[in-house]
Amino acid sequence: MRSITQAVNEKYSDDDEDTSGSGFILFVRKSSPRKRLPSTLILDHCEIDSVGDEQFLSSTLHEVNELDLAHNQISKWTEINKLISCLPKLSFLNLSYNLLGSANVNAPQILHPSLKKLVLNRVGIQWNDLVPYLSLTPNLEELHLSFNQIEISDQEKDNETIQVFPKIATLHFDGNRVENRDHLRWISTKFPSLTSLVLCDCPLWTLRWTSPAAREAQGRNMSGSSLASSSSSTGSLSASFCSGDGKTSPCCAPFLERDCTEPIGKESTDSILFPCLRSISLNNSMFDCWEEIDQIRNWPSLAELRMQSCPLFQRMTEHERREMTIARLPNLRRLNGGGDISAKEREEAERNFLRRFHDSEVKPARYQELLDMHGHVAPFAKVKLAPPKVANVSVRYGEQSWNEKNLSLYMTMKELKEKFSFELGLPASKLRLWHSDHQQPMLMRFPAKQLYSYNVKDGDEILIDEKLG
Template sequence: MSSDGIALCTDELSLKIINFMVKMPSLLEALEQKYGESSTDSEGSEEEEGISISIFVPQKPPRLSVPSLLVLNDCNIASAGDKQALVDKCAGVEELDLANNKLQHWPEVFCILKQMPQLKFVNLSFNQLSSPLKETKILEDVQWRNLRNLVMNSTQVPWENIQQILNHLPCLEELHLSLNEYNHVNLCSESCKCREHNGCGDNNCEASEFECRCPKVDYKKNHKHDGIKKVHFTGNPISKWSEICKIGYAFPSLEYLVVASCPIKSLDVENEDDEFEGNPNLARSESECESGEQRDSAHDSFRKLKFLNINSTNISAWDDIERLSKFPVLQCLRMQGCCLWESHEYTEHERRQLLIARLPNVEMLNGGGKIGEDEREDAERAFIRYYMDKPESDRPDRYFDLVTRHGKLDPLVNVDLRPEKRVKVTFTCGNNSEIRPVDVYRTVNDLKIKLEGFAGFSASNMRLFYVDQELRDHQGPEEMRYPHKRLYSYNIRSGDEIIIDYKIKIKREKV
């Protein structure tokens, strides 16, 4: 037996001993606990279990049928179990959820997956799968051609492992690598060998990066995973956009990318290394692209990207929004909780308008509905007016593009729609008439009290009639009946008339 075979047997034996000591079930045991044993497995067990009553059980009751969607998360599963029994039970499983278990060894994971050839979806999240994946016979000539979606969030799976796994998933379309503590991206087949010599097995160990002497990888020429269209990369501590660009180079058909909650500072890939000029040790890692060609732009590797989520990043400059506008087919953008909005300089409405005006290619913003033509035109006009009063040096290129389209706009007139506070009204009482200024925010009762001296009788005996100067010939005077109603509610304007009458006198005439 080869040394690799002996090592593998030793690992398997150690794993079985550990599982026995801590009572961690295998996948097969977890299945039997959840769905029960098959009728063939339980034959002859009545005497052992002391069961004295015999009942008829259908050959394949519903409870014993393993569903095509198999959920076994948080079951402390650490191993596969008997292979043939897994084949018999799980050959038809199409979706497998093994999140939050105790899987640590890749041979056990592949042993599970190999018995389920129909798999379309696999979730391995929150299993500690950081151990290196060595070439084993279990992966020889194995291709999971039905698998479309692989989730490995918070597994700390090394990049070298990901590369080997992807080589056996030719039809994979969606890949989840969130919360894996990645500080760089290395999705090419060439892997750094310096860690082995340095004795460091940590995929993110920075100590070995500074001493790396391996040939640099050209990400522009090493992509071969054309089927992958969606990548979720949330919550990884990567601050350089050039590292994110490597995902685009590795997956040239990428249409959907989520890099939310990553501390990305800028989309400027050409000048992002300027901050490291004073410290040559931090200038470059072994994972960075050094093809000898100048990187073209932030969107160079995202020629087919339609959806981008950069929520809760450290992007803080409008220049990065201009770079987003250059993405060739970007249609949907999510950009909330970024440092750009921490100044509170803009209202939510102004923020949306400024984004829409700068992003002519984006059709949906922050999960809202499709941006209509009217909303876009309003946003572009608001954008012109926002920058027209600023110095020319502060105006972005987009301003001049929009001026060419809409022309130079006049400033908006500041229209105050509040009622005029004081108006001049003609007051008439009998044969006496006088023009007086009136505060329209007074109530009818306040006005009556103020007119007692002019009328010559008390407010309690007073009736007021409002006459609109423009409607004088079409409708009669309107009695101001409600004492607590404010005068502006009558739309009183300068030039109108208020007639004062004596309440008792009217009553006597009626009698």
């Protein structure tokens, strides 16, 4: 184990290199030790467990504004207090993967106005223990709290003196216990100026329900009570797969039938979440119904969405997922990275959405909006791309003629010749077959070639004659 002081000396010292193996020695005046370190220090994976000489840090690191201490062994918050007090210009601090936990958290009693980005991924801290630190960083703009198993308690949600952090615009909250709409409201209230939110790998299963119990109670009041009775132990009313077509996805029907005075997709002004949010990542969430995704359009500033690997998408191709999402969310400008959604792609997605739900028993609310916008959209013509397997042809041999119905086009010319040989009582080796599509007859020369390769089709004629000699 070592201190930050030791790690800095080892990595950034100006000690002379070993010259014992050189052929001559040049004596010069010894240079003074480095007094000015880089403004960005990378000290990850250095087995650091303490600060060390505070006086040295204050005098040597006072110009440092970015410090990465990820993957070290710091376990005491008192060491973090010492560090912060020694670095008055620090704007970025990464403490990820240190075993800090929530025990004995005592924040320093001085403000740290220079800190703008704080990274605390996998340090084991809980929210209530972090608040004192956040209160002393009034200019913090970006906060990373991923994979700390942070739980949002009911007491915190109902607390009348909710502490707000209006300067924080970017929040990474991956892998924490964000499950339902109340949890999202908690985040929106704590960070009212959020423009970017990352919620990957969270057990988030609903954007419209406040809890499993509330959803289950709602289901009991719906006419589709049979759906509620078949729900899982978690209270989910959703089917195992939702296509959103009103036929194979009964999970959408109860929400459409709810007793509500406001139109679907609309919220009262005081219940709007994330008024400033422009970008959100919801990868590996637990959504299993398109009605959940429809709620995203209620976030007034949202333009960019990342959402992959949800149960809802399991039985859909990537193209279908993208097309359905774009059609349902008119506010999106970018989906899953890449360039902006073009006007052409959006129009195609919306028109295909109308085709998809044209014959559905239960249509999404978005259907009527798009119908008013694009009008009736004719369904795609059903085109059979597979070649026909049989054909009805006429056969003529001399003065005899007859019709062959459902003649297999996968039969070879040799097999057809043997068939006619049996019917005419003539040896197959003596027969020749000609194919005529009412133009110049063509001799069928290749015994192993199947009839569809000769372009035999309904209405054509097979002519039979005998070889001479």
